[in-house]
Amino acid sequence: MAELILALDLPDKDKALRLLDELDGALVWCKVGMEMFTHYGPPLLAELASRKLKIFLDLKFYDIPHTVAQAVLQASLLGVDLLTVHCQGGQRMLEDCVAAREKAPKKIMLFGVTVLTSFASGEMPGISIQPKDFATSLAALANDCGLDGVVCSPQEVAQIKHEHPHLACLCPGVRPTWAGLGDQRRVATPGQAVSWGADYLVVGRPILQAKDHRDAFLRICEEMSRPL
Ligand code: C5P
DSSP: OOEEEEEOOOSOHHHHHHHHHHTTTTOOEEEEEHHHHHHHHHHHHHHHHHTTOEEEEEEEEOSOHHHHHHHHHHHHTTTOSEEEEEGGGOHHHHHHHHHHHHTSSSOOEEEEEOSOTTOOTTOSTTOOSOHHHHHHHHHHHHHHHTOSEEEOOHHHHHHHHHHOTTSEEEEOOBOOTTSOOTTOOSOBOHHHHHHTTOSEEEEOHHHHTSSSHHHHHHHHHHHHHSOO
């Protein structure tokens, strides 16, 4: 059964905590990305952990292998459950991250970002192949390097799952028919994403910008429970 992750992409911690109160009892996973982590740092993660939430820290690390591996080790000490690095960091960077993760006292899942779901065809600087082909080749690299999963568009999940059945797929770019696209491009509905094989859906604005947050969250859960 696929799991829904709420992206806490908000400028204000009090607002985020009020939202968590609204979703109390329904929410299992939340994502802290660069906006909130830059402002509030590790104490925010501790606060989320004290609420017994599972934490996806989405900082999409991308640097030389040593630097990223050390950052993975530090992140693994913060009590997070899932962490992202960019697959485009390449084989040595990914392998060093996996090795760093093995040293951590708490097991965290390491996922590789393939191609951002905001990229449409022809928009990736200097890359002429289609986003889907690039994403699937990066997923193969992630699999070979021993990562637990990849972040990809729902539109790429079926092929990635076909080629690497044990690689978990976490999908942004999820848009119910009743929500706006925003900056996302390679999108699908929650039902489509689950039907095509996604293990985790990460959703922000369709919930954050809804009038009734709990209703929007539960509607997405309901759409996920009856795939196409
Ligand atoms: O608001 P929205 O539902 O578009 O939020 C999607 C979330 O997924 C954002 O927090 C964004 O940072 C994240 N994400 C993404 N594309 C990726 C990886 C992560 O949109 N490839």
